[in-house]
Amino acid sequence: MLVTHETTEITLMPRGRPGAQRLWAYLALGTVSLINLISFMPKFPKPHEAAWGDALNYYRMSEQTGAAVDNPFALRMLSPWIIHRGNLLTGLSLDVLWVAFTFVVTLATVIVFFEFLRSYLKLQLFTSVLAAVALACTFWYAPYAFSNPWLVDPLNNLLYLLAIWFILNRKLIPFAIVIVLGAINKETTLLLAPLYPLIAWTRGRSFRDRDVLGGIGVFVVAAGIYVGYRIWAQNLIGGDYGFGAGQSNSGLLDNIRFALNAGKGTGQVELFTTFHFFWLIFGYGLYQQYRRHGLRAELLIASIWLFACCLAGRLVATDTARVFVMMAPLLIALVAVVLDQQRGEGRRLWVGALFFLYIAVNLRFVGGAAVFWVDAVALLIFAALVSFPATTRQAGFKGFNGFRPHQGRLDVEDDVKSS
Numbered sequence: 394m395l396v397t398h399e400t401t402e403i404t405l406m407p408r409g410r411p412g413a414q415r416l417w418a419y420l421a422l423g424t425v426s427l428i429n430l431i432s433f434m435p436k437f438p439k440p441h442e443a444a445w446g447d448a449l450n451y452y453r454m455s456e457q458t459g460a461a462v463d464n465p466f467a468l469r470m471l472s473p474w475i476i477h478r479g480n481l482l483t484g485l486s487l488d489v490l491w492v493a494f495t496f497v498v499t500l501a502t503v504i505v506f507f508e509f510l511r512s513y514l515k516l517q518l519f520t521s522v523l524a525a526v527a528l529a530c531t532f533w534y535a536p537y538a539f540s541n542p543w544l545v546d547p548l549n550n551l552l553y554l555l556a557i558w559f560i561l562n563r564k565l566i567p568f569a570i571v572i573v574l575g576a577i578n579k580e581t582t583l584l585l586a587p588l589y590p591l592i593a594w595t596r597g598r599s600f601r602d603r604d605v606l607g608g609i610g611v612f613v614v615a616a617g618i619y620v621g622y623r624i625w626a627q628n629l630i631g632g633d634y635g636f637g638a639g640q641s642n643s644g645l646l647d648n649i650r651f652a653l654n655a656g657k658g659t660g661q662v663e664l665f666t667t668f669h670f671f672w673l674i675f676g677y678g679l680y681q682q683y684r685r686h687g688l689r690a691e692l693l694i695a696s697i698w699l700f701a702c703c704l705a706g707r708l709v710a711t712d713t714a715r716v717f718v719m720m721a722p723l724l725i726a727l728v729a730v731v732l733d734q735q736r737g738e739g740r741r742l743w744v745g746a747l748f749f750l751y752i753a754v755n756l757r758f759v760g761g762a763a764v765f766w767v768d769a770v771a772l773l774i775f776a777a778l779v780s781f782p783a784t785t786r787q788a789g790f791k792g793f794n795g796f797r798p799h800q801g802r803l804d805v806e807d808d809v810k811s812s
Contacts, residue, residue, distance in 0.1 A: 448543035524729035678727035
C-alpha cells in the first residue's frame with residue numbers, strides 16, 4: 394500500500410496561492426495584535442506616569458543615554474537607545490515611540506514565528522496561524538508588554554526567536570550578530586551562545602566539526618565583545634556595575650538569596666500558569682521527539698537548554714512568569730508540532746478548541762476556579778485526541794519528522810512509505 398502526503402490531505406489543502414495565504418495570515422496576526430494593544434496599552438496623554446518596575450529605568454534611559462539607573466538595567470542600552478535616537482530624528486514623544494516600537498517588534502516576532510512554523514517546520518497553514526495567534530495572546534509575552542510598553546523584553550523576544558532559528562538552520566554569522574545585539578539589549582541572550590556548538594556536536598559527534606568550532610568561536614567572540622561593551626558603558630555612565638549583581642549593585646550571592654526568597658510557596662503555580670495546559674502537551678511533544686530521534690532530537694536539546702537557562706535566570710530574578718515566558722517560541726512550536734498531527738475536519742475542530750481555551754485563560758476571559766476547569770477540559774480533549782488514533786488515511790502522514798543524520802537540519806518531509 395502506498396500512502397503519500399497528498400493522499401491524506403487532498404481535501405484539506407488551503408485555497409489560494411502561497412503569497413495570498415501569507416498575506417491573509419499576516420493580516421490576521423496584525424489584527425489580533427492590534428486588538429491586544431488597544432485592550433492593554435496605558436491611557437494617553439502621559440502613559441509613562443503609569444509605568445512600573447523595570448520600565449521606569451528604561452524610560453529614564455531613553456531620555457538620556459547612559460543614565461545612571463540601578464543595576465542591572467543600566468547596561469541594557471539597545472532598546473532605550475533606539476527610542477532615544479527615534480526621538481531626536483522624528484520629534485515624536487518618547488511615549489509614542491515606546492508604544493509603536495513595542496507593537497512593531499512584537500508583531501514582527503509573531504510573524505517570524507509563523508514563518509518558522511510554516512517555512513521551516515512545514516506545518517499546515519491552519520496550525521501555523523493558530524499557534525502564532527496563541528503566541529500573540531500569551532499574556533507575559535505580548536499583552537503584558539503592551540500594558541507596560543517601556544521594556545526591553547519585546548526586542549529580547551525577537552532576538553531569542555531569531556537565534557533559535559539560526560541555530561537550527563546552521564546560520565553561524567547571522568546567529569553571531571543576533572547574540573551580540575541581544576547581549577547589549579539584555580545580557581541573558583549570551584546564555585544561548587553555547588547552544589550552537591552543542592547542537593552542532595549532536596549532528597556530527599565530533600569536536601573537530603566546523604560548525605562546532607565555529608559555534609565555540611562565536612561564543613568566545615560574543616563574550617569578549619560583551620565584556621568590552623560593559624567596560625565602555627560603565628565609563629559612559631560613570632559607575633561600576635557588578636556582573637550578575639542585583640539592584641543597588643548588591644553582590645551576586647545577595648541577589649540570588651533575594652530572588653529565591655521572593656514569591657515563596659507560589660513559584661510552582663506561577664510557572665504552571667505561564668502556559669497552563671500547554672506545558673503538558675509540550676511534555677508529550679518532547680516525549681515524541683525522544684522516542685523518534687533519541688538525544689539527537691534538536692527541538693528536545695534546544696528545549697532542555699532553554700529551560701535550564703530560565704532556571705538560571707530565575708536564580709537572579711523575582712518574576713517567575715517573565716523569566717520562563719522566554720520559552721514560549723519553542724514550547725508553542727512543539728505544541729503545534731503535536732497538534733499538527735491531528736488531520737481531518739473533525740479533529741481540526743478540537744485542535745481549534747484547544748487553542749481557543751489557551752487564549753481564553755491568557756487573555757483572562759475566565760478567572761478564579763474556572764481556570765482550573767478550563768485546564769482540565771483542555772487536557773481531556775487532548776487525551777482523547779491522542780488516545781483514539783486517526784483513520785488509516787489520516788494516519789499516513791506522520792507530521793514533523795525531526796532530525797535526520799548527516800543532513801545537519803530539521804527535515805519535515807516524511808517521504809513515501811510502503812507497507
